[in-house]
Amino acid sequence: xxxxxxxxxxxxxxxxxxxxxxxxxxxxxxxxxxxxxxxxxxxxxxxxxxxxxxxxxxxxxxxxxxxxxxxxxxxxxxxxxxxxxxxxxxxxxxxxxxxxxxxxxxxxxxxxxxxxxxxxxxxxxxxxxxxxxxxxxxxxxxxxxxxxxxxxxxxxxxxxxxxxxxxxxxxxxxxxxxxxxxxxxxxxxxxxxxxxxxxxxxxxxxxxxxxxxxxxxxxxxxxxxxxxxxxxxxxxxxxxxxxxxxxxxxxxx
Amino acid sequence: xxxxxxxxxxxxxxxxxxxxxxxxxxxxxxxxxxxxxxxxxxxxxxxxxxxxxxxxxxxxxxxxxxxxxxxxxxxxxxxxxxxxxxxxxxxxxxxxxxxxxxxxxxxxxxxxxxxxxxxxxxxxxxxxxxxxxxxxxxxxxxxxxxxxxxxxxxxxxxxxxxxxxxxxxxxxxxxxxxxxxxxxxxxxxxxxxxxxxxxxxxxxxxxxxxxxxxxxxxxxxxxxxxxxxxxxxxxxxxxxxxxxxxxxxxxxx
DNA sequence: ATCGAGTTGAACTGACGAGTTCAATCCTTT
DNA sequence: AAAGGATTGAACTCGTCAGTTCAACTCGAT
Numbered sequence: 001x002x003x004x005x006x007x008x009x010x011x012x013x014x015x016x017x018x019x020x021x022x023x024x025x026x027x028x029x030x031x032x033x034x035x036x037x038x039x040x041x042x043x044x045x046x047x048x049x050x051x052x053x054x055x056x057x058x059x060x061x062x063x064x065x066x067x068x069x070x071x072x073x074x075x076x077x078x079x080x081x082x083x084x085x086x087x088x089x090x091x092x093x094x095x096x097x098x099x100x101x102x103x104x105x106x107x108x109x110x111x112x113x114x115x116x117x118x119x120x121x122x123x124x125x126x127x128x129x130x131x132x133x134x135x136x137x138x139x140x141x142x143x144x145x146x147x148x149x150x151x152x153x154x155x156x157x158x159x160x161x162x163x164x165x166x167x168x169x170x171x172x173x174x175x176x177x178x179x180x181x182x183x184x185x186x187x188x189x190x191x192x193x194x195x196x197x198x199x200x201x202x203x204x205x206x207x208x209x210x211x212x213x214x215x216x217x218x219x220x221x222x223x224x225x226x227x228x229x230x231x232x233x234x235x236x237x238x239x240x241x242x243x244x245x246x247x248x249x250x251x252x253x
Numbered sequence: 254x255x256x257x258x259x260x261x262x263x264x265x266x267x268x269x270x271x272x273x274x275x276x277x278x279x280x281x282x283x284x285x286x287x288x289x290x291x292x293x294x295x296x297x298x299x300x301x302x303x304x305x306x307x308x309x310x311x312x313x314x315x316x317x318x319x320x321x322x323x324x325x326x327x328x329x330x331x332x333x334x335x336x337x338x339x340x341x342x343x344x345x346x347x348x349x350x351x352x353x354x355x356x357x358x359x360x361x362x363x364x365x366x367x368x369x370x371x372x373x374x375x376x377x378x379x380x381x382x383x384x385x386x387x388x389x390x391x392x393x394x395x396x397x398x399x400x401x402x403x404x405x406x407x408x409x410x411x412x413x414x415x416x417x418x419x420x421x422x423x424x425x426x427x428x429x430x431x432x433x434x435x436x437x438x439x440x441x442x443x444x445x446x447x448x449x450x451x452x453x454x455x456x457x458x459x460x461x462x463x464x465x466x467x468x469x470x471x472x473x474x475x476x477x478x479x480x481x482x483x484x485x486x487x488x489x490x491x492x493x494x495x496x497x498x499x500x501x502x503x504x505x506x
Numbered sequence: 507a508t509c510g511a512g513t514t515g516a517a518c519t520g521a522c523g524a525g526t527t528c529a530a531t532c533c534t535t536t
Numbered sequence: 537a538a539a540g541g542a543t544t545g546a547a548c549t550c551g552t553c554a555g556t557t558c559a560a561c562t563c564g565a566t
Contacts (some may be wrong), residue, residue: 021543037380040522053524053544064524122468127290127445128382136442144439168459172434175463182431189384189389206424214467242376274513295553319555432534446558 018052022060024050029071034120038068038128068128072135073142075121080143087150091158096199098163098216105154106180110204113181119191166218172215179207183250275313277303282324287373291321291381300439321381325388326395328374333396340403344411351416355461358407359433360457363457366434372444401426418470425468432460 032041034138042063049053061067086108095101112118121139129136152173159166166172183203187194285294296317301308314320337368339361348354365371374392382389405426412419419425438457441448 029464035383037292039290056543123379123383126376126443129445130376131447133442136445140439171459175432175460178431178435179428182435183427186393190379192382192386192389207428209465212332212426214463309513
């Protein structure tokens with residue numbers, strides 16, 4: 001109406017100065033999207049939460065879809081960076097106790113996974129991957145793929161120094177993550193309830209325990225012969241079981 | 254409270270009016286909800302797909318929320334029954350080859366998990382657990398909890414007959430499922446793309462391999478001493494590591 | 507044939523959201 | 537101080553959807 005009543009509040013949170021409107025919008029967007037879901041989230045709500053007018057959103061991003069894409073990408077990068085940081089310093093150059101070493105990194109990783117933002121991101125992806133396949137691809141590439149890769153490299157170091165017996169570091173990394181984190185969705189109700197710390201710690205240590213039982217070097221000569229494990233022979237489903245390597249069914253040979 | 258109360262046959266068992274509109278509505282509902290998500294799914298679309306008028310939906314279920322609850326519950330029961338059926342006949346009374354046995358049941362389980370309905374259900378739960386916490390609880394109780402329990406019991410049989418060395422069957426069941434199925438979300442892009450059969454089979458056999466390496470009985474006397482694994486003593490990180498079993502740093506020889 | 511419960515199509519209400527427009531306003535630059 | 541671009545608030549269009557109402561209809565039961 002008349003300009004006599006403009007700015008009823010003398011304090012303006014971020015003022016009208018354009019500091020980082022863009023950042024503010026992205027922050028608010030990922031929060032609202034996470035809370036309401038893509039369809040339910042309203043641009044008015046995002047604008048309000050960002051302390052920004054609705055047209056400003058259209059100035060920076062072209063519309064809802066693009067805003068969603070950029071917000072998810074931003075959140076993915078932030079989450080991924082945090083998780084990769086949890087891998088820093090693992091493994092210790094000459095770890096005294098391998099179990100402690102693994103439990104340490106596992107705990108740090110799980111601490112990342114239990115983060116509210118991480119869960120929100122995952123719920124959004126499950127909900128919207130059908131609508132936004134490209135968003136899922138970006139997420140996989142800059143999130144889990146990087147983490148799994150980095151972990152594989154570090155496990156490979158331990159294997160190389162003889163502390164672990166790992167033929168395929170990539171697979172071992174995936175299995176390590178599966179063992180320590182697979183129970184979390186149930187423990188936290190897909191991230192919607194606080195996790196019981198005791199139960200989580202039990203799950204993590206138990207996962208590390210199983211990982212160690214599976215990948216601890218058992219015999220000295222095992223280490224040498226696991227370099228070659230190619231799959232030159234076809235692996236048709238109906239074919240009989242090949243002896244493979246020193247795998248498991250015959251520890252004494 | 255038991256579900257077998259009224260209509261279940263295509264004939265009208267009681268003085269009910271028409272054919273089983275109710276079933277048709279539930280079928281269409283879960284399909285549309287799975288395809289569009291809860292918010293986006295329209296009751297008009299569900300009515301059309303069920304071959305039913307919109308008011309009929311309100312006659313049977315009171316509104317959208319209740320329809321969603323009942324549709325998800327129905328889908329959960331169907332999916333759970335299928336998965337439990339995959340556990341039938343495992344383990345074979347006297348399995349020749351434990352690896353084949355485990356790979357068999359793992360393959361059957363994974364075949365259930367890759368089902369389109371199973372994925373749709375999971376995506377819906379991730380998307381709507383915030384809005385419908387009770388739905389998640391029902392799903393967990395009649396779905397994963399049952400499956401994990403049943404698997405634990407069957408693994409316990411194998412442990413009891415000395416084929417496996419398992420201290421905590423429940424945890425082992427969870428870890429078995431994690432090892433064989435944790436890679437599926439990535440392989441299938443959360444169920445939105447067909448899985449590469451080769452890659453899936455590799456993941457399953459590799460998971461079974463790791464499981465066997467971890468839980469194959471190694472020494473005879475081990476079996477006895479792992480019954481008591483209480484945590485009476487505090488498990489502070491800095492404390493000396495208890496010898497536990499033959500786990501890692503002591504290659505017998 | 508009649509009754510009546512269940513079903514149907516259609517139209518309607520009320521609410522909400524995406525996207526747009528525009529004059530007024532703020533901040534920075536010159 | 538003046539210019540000029542970014543930002544703002546508010547109102548508006550257009551479409552969708554949950555939920556409701558109602559007269560007409562179907563079909564089995566009596």
